[in-house]
Amino acid sequence: MSKKRFAFVGTGGRAISFIEPLVTTYRDTNELVAICDLSPARMAYYNGMLAGEWGYHAVPAYPAAKFDDMIRNEKPDTVFVCSIDSTHHDYIVRALHAGCDVITEKPLTIDAAKCRAILEAQRATGRRVRVAFNYRWAPFRTKVKELITTGVIGQVRSVNLEYLLDTNHGADYFRRWHSHAADSGTLLVHKSTHHFDLVNWWLDAIPAQVFAYGDLVFYGRKNAEARGDGPLTKYPRYTGYPEAKNDPFYLDLDESEPFRKLYRAGEADSGYIRDQNVFRDGIDIPDQMSLNVRYRTGEVLTYSLVCFSPREGMRVTFNGDRGRIEYHEFIGTHMNRAVRPKDFKLDEKPGAEAEGEWIKVFPHFKNSYLVPVPAQSGAHGGADEILNRSFYAADAPATDPWHRFAGHEQGAASILVGIAGVESIKRNQPVNLDDLVALSPQARKLSELV
Numbered sequence: 429m430s431k432k433r434f435a436f437v438g439t440g441g442r443a444i445s446f447i448e449p450l451v452t453t454y455r456d457t458n459e460l461v462a463i464c465d466l467s468p469a470r471m472a473y474y475n476g477m478l479a480g481e482w483g484y485h486a487v488p489a490y491p492a493a494k495f496d497d498m499i500r501n502e503k504p505d506t507v508f509v510c511s512i513d514s515t516h517h518d519y520i521v522r523a524l525h526a527g528c529d530v531i532t533e534k535p536l537t538i539d540a541a542k543c544r545a546i547l548e549a550q551r552a553t554g555r556r557v558r559v560a561f562n563y564r565w566a567p568f569r570t571k572v573k574e575l576i577t578t579g580v581i582g583q584v585r586s587v588n589l590e591y592l593l594d595t596n597h598g599a600d601y602f603r604r605w606h607s608h609a610a611d612s613g614t615l616l617v618h619k620s621t622h623h624f625d626l627v628n629w630w631l632d633a634i635p636a637q638v639f640a641y642g643d644l645v646f647y648g649r650k651n652a653e654a655r656g657d658g659p660l661t662k663y664p665r666y667t668g669y670p671e672a673k674n675d676p677f678y679l680d681l682d683e684s685e686p687f688r689k690l691y692r693a694g695e696a697d698s699g700y701i702r703d704q705n706v707f708r709d710g711i712d713i714p715d716q717m718s719l720n721v722r723y724r725t726g727e728v729l730t731y732s733l734v735c736f737s738p739r740e741g742m743r744v745t746f747n748g749d750r751g752r753i754e755y756h757e758f759i760g761t762h763m764n765r766a767v768r769p770k771d772f773k774l775d776e777k778p779g780a781e782a783e784g785e786w787i788k789v790f791p792h793f794k795n796s797y798l799v800p801v802p803a804q805s806g807a808h809g810g811a812d813e814i815l816n817r818s819f820y821a822a823d824a825p826a827t828d829p830w831h832r833f834a835g836h837e838q839g840a841a842s843i844l845v846g847i848a849g850v851e852s853i854k855r856n857q858p859v860n861l862d863d864l865v866a867l868s869p870q871a872r873k874l875s876e877l878v
């Protein structure tokens with residue numbers, strides 16, 4: 429049997445989680461044929477790992493401008509998109525038209541026009557697009573899906589989801605490209621796409637209308653100065669500024685080999701500064717957002733995201749017509765340090781201790797009970813490992829009992845909540861998702877979308 433050929437575009441911190449398993453655990457049935465990025469230095473780091481620790485071999489490294497040459501020369505079956513969010517649509521569309529399937533990191537893309545371009549390219553080519561929604565694959569979140577699908581609390585009528593990003597992980601988005609809406613679509617798209625996808629998938633529902641508020645109240649120069657934190661604004665970045673050493677937001681890009689080789693070494697060739705001051709001018713995304721979503725089938729979601737919390741995690745409650753589920757997930761804090769999956773560990777920060785996750789069911793007129801969930805370890809609550817198996821394993825089932833595979837339409841159903849949220853904040857009005865991108869008008873359930 430010939431091996432499945434993969435090419436990667438975007439060799440930053442995240443791609444390690446997919447490339448390492450491909451060339452180690454799953455190398456017998458899969459092949460990495462090329463990598464592509466803006467930064468030759470970052471690709472050199474990957475090629476060093478491939479030829480060194482991973483016991484593979486260096487692969488052709490194409491600059492971003494030569495992406496089409498890469499596809500022509502290396503003939504991948506699948507292009508895996510791991511570049512910054514604003515570039516996803518371009519690579520997805522070009523890969524589809526070149527006859528490849530695509531796996532893309534979330535978010536599918538960042539705005540409605542780019543989303544329409546992806547859906548059109550998929551329609552025109554009939555190729556497969558998968559979105560790497562790793563959140564779905566964490567066993568405790570799959571357990572919630574199982575409880576809801578099997579009707580343990582009857583029909584769910586409303587959901588509350590509160591997500592907390594802390595001053596470690598959350599702050600990190602404000603150091604880099606995510607802090608510009610043109611690159612990330614704001615965190616309502618970049619980050620919340622995970623959360624909106626979970627709710628869509630848990631409820632098996634399609635979002636229809638959004639009303640949102642969002643403000644920048646903590647990060648950025650003005651907020652720091654107004655709070656009396658002016659001294660924290662005095663340097664443009666953290667590495668190389670000794671006066672920043674005691675700043676709680678300090679990040680040292682010389683702290684580790686991955687940081688040095690991926691980001692320090694790549695500054696000159698890509699202009700990407702990974703450790704900018706979180707209290708600088710120019711940040712144009714909100715750090716506090718709340719919204720309401722109405723689904724086609726009538727359910728309502730109340731959602732909030734705060735990005736400067738002392739703790740990290742989420743609290744979700746489901747109100748059904750036969751009871752209620754409360755789901756808490758406080759599994760500690762970590763920021764992406766571009767490490768290999770085996771080196772993943774939580775960051776030790778005051779107040780961020782991991783309490784674990786628990787699911788409690790409150791049936792009407794009966795005693796409540798905790799639902800046992802097997803202990804998990806590894807990146808993203810053990811999700812990455814299971815997701816990688818679904819991408820690469822020769823014996824991975826083609827269908828999944830919990831419908832965890834997400835295609836382009838389900839990817840769109842999630843980002844459109846965030847995109848509509850951004851639009852609603854601008855207009856101070858509710859926004860209908862169908863007015864942005866029309867997804868199968870007859871469909872009632874998420875599982876009817878690809």
Ligand SMILES: NC(=O)c1ccc[n+]([C@@H]2O[C@H](COP(=O)([O-])OP(=O)(O)OC[C@H]3O[C@@H](n4cnc5c(N)ncnc54)[C@H](O)[C@@H]3O)[C@@H](O)[C@H]2O)c1
Nearest residue numbers: 438439440441442465466467492510511512513515533534
């Ligand atoms: N699901 C998850 O848990 C998870 C976690 C982290 C990141 N991600 C996603 O992975 C993707 C990459 O994030 P990251 O953390 O690795 O970011 P990163 O900043 O470490 O790397 C981004 C990479 O994109 C490259 N890039 C920028 N513009 C490009 C272009 N025009 N063409 C080609 N390459 C370009 C950069 O040079 C860099 O190597 C993002 O889409 C992000 O949303 C997902």
